[in-house]
Amino acid sequence: MDARRPPPYLPAEMKDLKLPEITYPLSIDTVGMCIATGHEISMHCMTCRRYVTLNLVTIAKRHGMDYPSLAPSLEKVVVCGACQEAGRDGRRVEFRLTPPTVADGIVPWPRQEGRAG
Ligand SMILES: [Zn+2]
Numbered sequence: 001m002d003a004r005r006p007p008p009y010l011p012a013e014m015k016d017l018k019l020p021e022i023t024y025p026l027s028i029d030t031v032g033m034c035i036a037t038g039h040e041i042s043m044h045c046m047t048c049r050r051y052v053t054l055n056l057v058t059i060a061k062r063h064g065m066d067y068p069s070l071a072p073s074l075e076k077v078v079v080c081g082a083c084q085e086a087g088r089d090g091r092r093v094e095f096r097l098t099p100p101t102v103a104d105g106i107v108p109w110p111r112q113e114g115r116a117g
Helices: 031-037 056-063 071-077 081-085
Strands: 040-045 051-053 093-098
Touching: 031 056, 056 071, 071 093
Parallel strands: none
Antiparallel strands: 040 051, 040 093
């Protein structure tokens, strides 16, 4: 599988963005790598208890595919919009990385070339 060709599950606005090459050992540590491998990041607000899936495409467009996907970096660019609008501290958030599942649709898991299965 050509890692630089957009996977079919990508939204239309992603088709013009360049995905990072998937290399092994697999390290899901950038926004681009999350998108390329079908991972999602959700945010849980500890103030209002809201739980939302982040739009990684928007984050990648604003900060680049190489932007780190670990919590200390995400905390700098993601806030709870509901809390911020209500004048509360929108920065009391935590993040969860979710791998792609069969239930999300057909997600071709990137496999190392030459390896069966
Ligand atoms: Zn909130």
